[in-house]
Amino acid sequence: MRCCFGNFNDMLKEAHGLAPIPTAVIDADEPYVLEGACQAAVAGFISPILVGEEKAVRRLLDGIDCKRDFPVIGAERVEDMAEKGVELVEKGEAQALMKGHLHTHEFLHPILAHHLQGRHRISHVFVADLETYPKLLFITDAAVNIAPDLITKKEIVQNAVWLARLMGVDTPKVAALSAVEVVTPSIASTIDAACLAKMAQRGQIEGAVVDGPLAFDNAISAESARIKGIESPVSGDVDVLLVPDLESGNILAKDLEYLSGARMAGIVLGARVPVVLTSRSDPPQARLLSCAVASLVSHRMREDEA
Numbered sequence: 001m002r003c004c005f006g007n008f009n010d011m012l013k014e015a016h017g018l019a020p021i022p023t024a025v026i027d028a029d030e031p032y033v034l035e036g037a038c039q040a041a042v043a044g045f046i047s048p049i050l051v052g053e054e055k056a057v058r059r060l061l062d063g064i065d066c067k068r069d070f071p072v073i074g075a076e077r078v079e080d081m082a083e084k085g086v087e088l089v090e091k092g093e094a095q096a097l098m099k100g101h102l103h104t105h106e107f108l109h110p111i112l113a114h115h116l117q118g119r120h121r122i123s124h125v126f127v128a129d130l131e132t133y134p135k136l137l138f139i140t141d142a143a144v145n146i147a148p149d150l151i152t153k154k155e156i157v158q159n160a161v162w163l164a165r166l167m168g169v170d171t172p173k174v175a176a177l178s179a180v181e182v183v184t185p186s187i188a189s190t191i192d193a194a195c196l197a198k199m200a201q202r203g204q205i206e207g208a209v210v211d212g213p214l215a216f217d218n219a220i221s222a223e224s225a226r227i228k229g230i231e232s233p234v235s236g237d238v239d240v241l242l243v244p245d246l247e248s249g250n251i252l253a254k255d256l257e258y259l260s261g262a263r264m265a266g267i268v269l270g271a272r273v274p275v276v277l278t279s280r281s282d283p284p285q286a287r288l289l290s291c292a293v294a295s296l297v298s299h300r301m302r303e304d305e306a
Contacts, residue, residue: 005136005167008129008263008289012043015292018299020047022093023276023291024085026107027078027100029056030280031064036287037098038066045291049073049094051081078102079110086110089273096294098276098287104143111271121145121155122270124277125163126253127293129263133220138164138172138240139256142249143277144268150192153242154205157196159269160240161208163293166300172239174200175219176212177248181230183213189244196242208240209233216241216252254279265289267297274298 005011023046025037034057037048050057054074061070073088075081081102088094099107112122124143127136140160145152157174164172176193184190193212200210211234218225222236243249256262264286268275274294278286 006134007136008127008265008292011136011167011296012289012292015045015295016043018045018295020044021095021295021298022047022049022088023096023098023294024049024051024088024094025098025100026051026085027081027102028052028072029060030101031060032282032284033100033287034060034066035064036284036291037070038064038068039284039288040291041068041070043288043292045288045295046096046098048098049088051075051084051088052100078106082107082110094273095298096274096276096291097271098291098294099278101280103280104277107277108144108268108275111275120159120270121152122268123156123159124266124268125160126249127163127167127265127267127289128253128256130256130260132260135169135239136164136167137238137256139249139253140240140242142243142246142253143266144246146246148245150195153192153196154199155270157205157208157210157240157242160242161205163267163269163297164239165207166296169239172208173234173237174205174208174210174212174240174242175214175234175238176210176242177216177219178213178244179215181213181215181218181228189213192244193242211235212242263289265293267293269297274301 028050029052040046048070050072123141126139141156161172176196178189190213211232219238225235266278274297276290
């Protein structure tokens with residue numbers, strides 16, 4: 001892979017050079033879902049296999065003026081749709097999964113039940129491209145692990161570091177976020193953050209520099225850290241933001257998207273195949289960008305297995 005994607009445009013150029021990956025799109029009968037899948041197919045990132053209520057999917061395909069003809073696998077209930085997606089992976093017919101209009105827990109349940117989890121814990125990473133920040137920002141975990149403990153956070157960090165390195169960051173800088181930047185026993189996330197920083201120093205987290213606890217302002221801004229008297233190798237140059245829990249991460253990611261105009265991609269790592277997971281209300285662009293990330297991840301996973 002080429003070094004250092006400064007923004008999504010760099011990433012898209014890299015993904016355009018790869019073969020499209022067969023991708024099962026689960027609960028596909030929704031216009032934004034189909035538009036995103038169609039755009040990703042035209043761009044050459046994926047070859048969609050649409051799973052959903054067949055008549056509704058085909059009617060919507062006609063309505064969005066998609067110039068491609070995709071296979072459609074019929075299913076009436078969302079539970080059956082998710083199961084069929086997993087079956088496609090198990091048969092080797094799909095190399096990625098993409099969440100459509102169903103809820104996240106409905107989508108992920110069969111992935112866990114059928115043991116599609118790989119060697120690592122499943123966790124979610126948002127990748128954000130902001131005009132106000134000079135490089136891509138990785139935010140984890142805002143969609144899968146609700147209230148992770150220390151060891152779970154370690155695995156979440158390791159997944160995000162793997163993705164950041166895949167996208168050209170030699171040694172990702174990770175900020176373990178909390179509300180304050182000093183260890184405070186009454187705020188459990190500060191203790192976890194301090195432990196994670198020490199674990200990285202001792203090699204328990206590989207390939208990254210981790211510091212914390214850091215509040216969001218002194219993770220993002222070197223000037224904020226200077227004013228507060230914080231000496232940190234991460235402040236002002238952070239790559240990965242580890243959030244304390246799913247609620248805070250979800251709020252942060254959507255704040256960046258809706259108030260700061262961030263372009264966002266979302267992917268689940270740790271399964272046997274990459275899993276595209278965006279919000280049901282996300283526009284087609286978010287699904288397109290997420291498919292590009294999934295393409296990069298899929299090809300790297302197969303390179304690692306070879």
